[in-house]
Amino acid sequence: MIRFFQACADGLLTGALYALIxxxxxxxxGVMRIVNFAHxxxxxxxxxxxxxxxxxFKLNPYIGFLPAGLALFLFGWLIYLVLIxxxxxxxxxxxxxxxxxxxxxxxxxxxxxxxxxxxxTNIDLINRSVHIGPFGANAAEVLSFAIAIAFVxxxxxxxxxxxxxxxxxxxSQSPEVAPLMGINLTRIQGFSFALGIALAGVAGGLLxxxxxxxxxxxxxxxxxxxxxxxxxxxxxxxxxxxxxxxLGLSESLTSLYAxxxxxxxxxxILFLLVLSFKPSGIFGRQRA
Amino acid sequence: MSLLKSWKFWVAILVxxxxxxxxxxxxxxxxxxxxxxxxxxxxxxxAWNLVGGYAGQLSLGHVAFFGxxxxxxxxxxxxxxxxxxxxxxxxxxxxxxxxxxxAIAFRLRGPYFTLATIAFAEVLRLTATNLNVTGxxxxxTMPSLFVGRTFWRSFYLAAVVLAVIAFLANYWxxxxxxxxxxxxxxEDEDTAGAVGINTALCKLxxxxxxxxxxxxxxxxxxxxxxxxVPDSVLTLEISVQIAIITMLGGAGTLLGPIVGAAxxxxxxxxxxxxxxxxHLLIYGVLIVLVVLFLxxxxxxxxxxxxxxxxRLPSARAKAQAAPGAAV
Numbered sequence: 107m108i109r110f111f112q113a114c115a116d117g118l119l120t121g122a123l124y125a126l127i128x129x130x131x132x133x134x135x136g137v138m139r140i141v142n143f144a145h146x147x148x149x150x151x152x153x154x155x156x157x158x159x160x161x162x163f164k165l166n167p168y169i170g171f172l173p174a175g176l177a178l179f180l181f182g183w184l185i186y187l188v189l190i191x192x193x194x195x196x197x198x199x200x201x202x203x204x205x206x207x208x209x210x211x212x213x214x215x216x217x218x219x220x221x222x223x224x225x226x227t228n229i230d231l232i233n234r235s236v237h238i239g240p241f242g243a244n245a246a247e248v249l250s251f252a253i254a255i256a257f258v259x260x261x262x263x264x265x266x267x268x269x270x271x272x273x274x275x276x277x278s279q280s281p282e283v284a285p286l287m288g289i290n291l292t293r294i295q296g297f298s299f300a301l302g303i304a305l306a307g308v309a310g311g312l313l314x315x316x317x318x319x320x321x322x323x324x325x326x327x328x329x330x331x332x333x334x335x336x337x338x339x340x341x342x343x344x345x346x347x348x349x350x351x352x353l354g355l356s357e358s359l360t361s362l363y364a365x366x367x368x369x370x371x372x373x374x375i376l377f378l379l380v381l382s383f384k385p386s387g388i389f390g391r392q393r394a
Numbered sequence: 395m396s397l398l399k400s401w402k403f404w405v406a407i408l409v410x411x412x413x414x415x416x417x418x419x420x421x422x423x424x425x426x427x428x429x430x431x432x433x434x435x436x437x438x439x440x441a442w443n444l445v446g447g448y449a450g451q452l453s454l455g456h457v458a459f460f461g462x463x464x465x466x467x468x469x470x471x472x473x474x475x476x477x478x479x480x481x482x483x484x485x486x487x488x489x490x491x492x493x494x495x496x497a498i499a500f501r502l503r504g505p506y507f508t509l510a511t512i513a514f515a516e517v518l519r520l521t522a523t524n525l526n527v528t529g530x531x532x533x534x535t536m537p538s539l540f541v542g543r544t545f546w547r548s549f550y551l552a553a554v555v556l557a558v559i560a561f562l563a564n565y566w567x568x569x570x571x572x573x574x575x576x577x578x579x580x581e582d583e584d585t586a587g588a589v590g591i592n593t594a595l596c597k598l599x600x601x602x603x604x605x606x607x608x609x610x611x612x613x614x615x616x617x618x619x620x621x622x623v624p625d626s627v628l629t630l631e632i633s634v635q636i637a638i639i640t641m642l643g644g645a646g647t648l649l650g651p652i653v654g655a656a657x658x659x660x661x662x663x664x665x666x667x668x669x670x671x672x673h674l675l676i677y678g679v680l681i682v683l684v685v686l687f688l689x690x691x692x693x694x695x696x697x698x699x700x701x702x703x704x705r706l707p708s709a710r711a712k713a714q715a716a717p718g719a720a721v
Contacts, residue, residue: 141505192686198504199452200685203641206634207681214675329516332509340506371520374513381510382498 112241113362114355119247121354122254123309125347127327128334129261130305132346135335136278137298140190140201144209145306145331146324151212152178152307153314153323154220160227160314167227168249171311175304182303186296194295209328216321225319232315250312257308258347261301265343274298326370333377339387352388414554417547426546430618432659433553434611439639439651440560441607444600446637447646448567450580451597454633455495455511458518459488459605461628463612464536465528468622471537481539481613488609489602491518496598503583512630519628533623536616549618556614557652560607564648567600576600580646608636631674638677642684644691653692 127149134142155174159165165173185208193204234245265271273294276284285291310324317323334353338345356376357369364372380388413433420426438460445451466484471477499510522528540548567573575596578586587593616622635658643654658680665676688695 141509189682189686196685196689198508199450200689202452202454202505202508203638203681204685207678207685210634210674210678210681212678214678218675329512336506336509367520367524371517371524374517374520377513378498378510378517381502381506381513385502385506 108240109362110359113358115241115243117355117358118351119243119251119354120358121351122251122258123312123350124330124334124354125258125350126254126305126309126312127331128338128346128350128353129258129343130302130309131331132335132338132340132343133261133265133274133298133305134302135340136343137274138190138194138295139198139281140194140299141198141205141332142302143202143205143328144212145302146326146328147209147212148178148182148303148324149306149310149313149327150216150321150324151181152310153317153319154216155307156311156314157225157227157319166229167311167314168229168231168246168253171253171308171314174311175308178307179300179304182300183296185303186299190299191292191295213321213324220321222320227315227319229315244316246315250315253312254309257305261305262344262347270294270297330373333373336377336380336385337388342387345387349387410554410558414551417550423546426550427618428659428663430546430550430553432655433550433557434615435636435639435659436652436655437553437557437560438608438611438636439643439655440557440564441604441611442636443564443640443645443647443651444567444576444604445597447640447650448564448573448580449576449597449600450646451500451601452508452637453499453511453601454508454630454637455499455513455515456604456608456636457628457630457633458491458495458511458515459608460612460615460632460636461515461518461522461624462488462491463609464616464622464627465522465534466609467613467616468534468536469527477537477539480537481610484613485606485609488605488612492601492605493598496601500594500597500601512633515628515630515633519624519630522624522628528624531623531625533621533626536620536622538620539614539617546618549614552614553611556607556610561648561652563603563607564651568648572596572599577646635677638681638684640691642680642691644693644695644697647691647693647697650691650693657692 127145131142131145134140134145152171152174155177156167156170159170159173160167189204189208193201229246231246231249232244235242236245236248265274273284273289274297276287276289277291277294281291306327330353334349335346337349337352338347353373353376356372360369360372416429417426420429438456442453442456445453463481463484466487467477467480470480470483475483495511495514499507499514502510523531528534539552567576575586575591578589578591579593579596583593612627616627619626639654639658640651641654642650642658643652644650658677661676661680684691690698
């Protein structure tokens with residue numbers, strides 16, 4: 107039983123980071139109806155940005171993720187203006203191809219610049235652990251959990267309360283009427299795309315200390331992010347956060363009872379089941 | 395017979411004969427292998443075109459059928475079934491998989507459909523990696539369809555035959571009632587359903603045919619390279635490659651996939667030497683350029699240049715919104 111609860115705790119620790127990734131994707135889909143197949147690639151760019159800061163300035167990844175996230179925010183806005191805005195009114199077909207192309211360019215540019223070597227950051231924290239009662243957890247994971255939760259909560263309140271958040275929700279509800287009410291469509295879309303990318307970058311920075319870094323590291327996260335977003339109901343930001351936690355739990359429990367190699371299969375089967383029986387998501391209302 | 399009087403028919407026969415004669419001019423095995431890949435991917439693009447081009451359903455899961463073809467051939471031969479019958483059986487099994495995928499995925503539209511096809515292919519890849527029957531991550535040795543000195547020449551010819559079959563399927567789709575149904579579904583699925591087309595059945599039939607042809611391609615590919623692992627014949631990259639080839643050449647056009655395969659794979663070979671591991675960069679750049687500037691693809695763009703009547707503004711706006719709309 108203690109192993110069950112330990113696995114749940116581990117699952118939630120990972121799940122909070124997943125939530126961050128999923129919320130970014132949901133934000134982009136909700137506001138723009140664009141399915142971002144490059145999400146994992148942007149996460150990878152965030153990891154490399156944090157790594158470069160660590161490597162050249164000896165900046166701890168748990169601080170370095172902030173400037174990295176900021177850099178990705180600007181980068182995301184640029185990508186929006188140059189590549190996403192021109193396909194804003196095209197079919198999903200074209201948008202999917204566009205983001206797939208962006209993902210390929212990012213991954214292979216990383217390959218060109220950093221080669222295919224596996225890289226690692228060695229920081230002190232990763233070797234310490236925290237004990238609460240009978241449960242133990244890696245100190246680095248607890249710290250990244252805390253930071254991720256802070257971001258998730260911050261984003262939730264930002265979207266729910268702020269004026270910009272209201273504009274985001276207005277566009278997601280009706281992209282035709284919202285501009286008539288004086289909302290600048292291009293600016294709000296650019297902002298939300300940039301914010302979604304920045305969240306992926308932050309998640310990348312927080313993942314860096316516990317993963318090996320290589321150009322293809324983001325690939326699994328694109329598909330995982332889709333699983334979360336579909337679980338939570340496409341376009342629902344709080345749904346995606348819950349989807350992230352569910353995914354973390356299911357992976358952790360699958361690893362415990364069936365072995366690590368089945369975790370990703372369970373993700374996809376969950377995904378297909380939700381798509382076929384409740385396409386609006388487990389927690390979601392019908393959006394798209 | 396009117397067919398025999400049509401100059402297009404005789405030109406097509408001539409092109410195929412020349413195409414099949416290429417190995418007699420190329421002595422180098424490496425070049426022959428490149429030509430084999432171009433021809434094979436032209437066939438795969440044509441097979442994808444039935445679903446992605448004419449019916450307008452963007453599947454990024456076609457590698458599932460490709461992989462089932464390759465693994466099916468290996469496993470049926472292991473079970474003692476004659477090799478050419480195994481190839482056909484692998485195609486039939488892929489069509490069965492397509493029926494399952496279609497039953498679930500075709501109820502979904504737009505990005506949901508694409509995501510579901512990816513998820514299916516990924517489930518197959520991960521299952522093949524984890525099961526013992528499929529050799530796990532170590533993979534399987536493939537039975538050889540051809541042996542001896544004419545190895546690559548035979549594989550090349552087999553690819554030409556497959557491409558011709560796939561082309562005829564496309565030709566049929568571009569002229570027949572069935573093809574018009576598919577195009578109606580692409581343009582507006584709800585209206586197509588409202589005028590009495592059984593949209594679910596039409597999409598499924600197109601997918602079954604497409605999956606069967608794709609599986610034959612997978613069997614050829616696996617056998618030619620003699621060895622398969624999940625990451626070589628079930629990777630998402632191949633799905634993307636097939637879709638890109640068709641989009642680059644022109645989705646929903648007859649010659650598009652052939653032109654796309656030639657342009658993409660040839661430039662990939664050129665870039666392989668310069669960028670080595672990053673040769674996929676050219677894909678990314680090509681995709682972005684095609685989406686931005688050539689949404690109808692190379693053949694679609696040329697056809698528009700030579701179209702005699704100017705298009706109505708509304709039709710043109712629609713063509714930009716729906717990429718496969720070029721006839």
